[in-house]
Amino acid sequence: MRTFLIIAVFYLAGLAALSFGISLIITAGLGAGPWDAFFVGLSESIGLTVGSWTFIGGFVLILINAMLLKQKPDFSALITMFLIGSFIDFWMLIVLADAVPASFVQQAVILTAGILCCGAGIASYLQSSFARNPIDHAMIVFHTLTGKSLAFSKTALELMILVAAFFIGGPIGIGTLIIAFLIGPLIQVFHRPVTAFRTKLTA
Incomplete structure (x- = not known):
C-alpha cells in the first residue's frame, strides 16, 4: 500500500507539473507543441476550453488506437x-x-520554465504504468502497424498533427521547434534522478 501511494503521488504530481508546463508554454506565446497547438486551435476556432479539447482528443485517440489494433478501448x-x-x-x-x-x-x-516543467512532469508521471497517455500509445500503434522505429513513428505523428494545427490556426512558432528538439532529451535528463528518488522512497 505504501508503494502504491508513493507511485500515485508521483503520477499526480507529474500530471500537475506537465499540465502547468503546457499552460506556461501556451502563455508564453512563442509556439506550443504540435498536440497542444492543435487543441488551442480547436478551442479558438470552435469553442470550449483547451482542457476540454485535450480530454476529447484523448477519447477519440483511445477509440482510434483500439480500432487500429482490433482491441478493446483502454x-x-x-x-x-x-x-x-x-x-x-x-x-x-x-x-x-x-x-x-x-x-x-x-x-x-x-x-523555458514551461519546457522544464514538462520534462520533469513526464519523468515523474512515467514512474507509474497506470493509464498511459493515449497520445503516447498512438506512437506505439503507428510503430506496430508500420514496422517503423519508435523515433520515426513519434516524429511522423507529430508532423501530421503540426500540419493540422497550422491549418486551424494553432499557435506555432519558434517555441514549437525548441520543444520538438528539447523535450525528449529533457525527459531523459529528469528520468534518472526522479526514478532514483522514487526507488529510494519505495525501497
Missing part, C-alpha cells in the same frame, strides 16, 4: 486525459488568467 487512459485537461484549465483559467508577457525576454523565460 478507457482507463481517460483518467489521465481528464486530469491533464482539468489541470490545464485550472492553470490557464485561474492561476495564469492575467499572465501576459510584456517582452520577448519574459516570453523566453516563461517558455
Whole structure:
C-alpha cells in the first residue's frame, strides 16, 4: 500500500507539473507543441476550453488506437486525459488568467520554465504504468502497424498533427521547434534522478 501511494503521488504530481508546463508554454506565446497547438486551435476556432479539447482528443485517440489494433478501448487512459485537461484549465483559467508577457525576454523565460516543467512532469508521471497517455500509445500503434522505429513513428505523428494545427490556426512558432528538439532529451535528463528518488522512497 505504501508503494502504491508513493507511485500515485508521483503520477499526480507529474500530471500537475506537465499540465502547468503546457499552460506556461501556451502563455508564453512563442509556439506550443504540435498536440497542444492543435487543441488551442480547436478551442479558438470552435469553442470550449483547451482542457476540454485535450480530454476529447484523448477519447477519440483511445477509440482510434483500439480500432487500429482490433482491441478493446483502454478507457482507463481517460483518467489521465481528464486530469491533464482539468489541470490545464485550472492553470490557464485561474492561476495564469492575467499572465501576459510584456517582452520577448519574459516570453523566453516563461517558455523555458514551461519546457522544464514538462520534462520533469513526464519523468515523474512515467514512474507509474497506470493509464498511459493515449497520445503516447498512438506512437506505439503507428510503430506496430508500420514496422517503423519508435523515433520515426513519434516524429511522423507529430508532423501530421503540426500540419493540422497550422491549418486551424494553432499557435506555432519558434517555441514549437525548441520543444520538438528539447523535450525528449529533457525527459531523459529528469528520468534518472526522479526514478532514483522514487526507488529510494519505495525501497
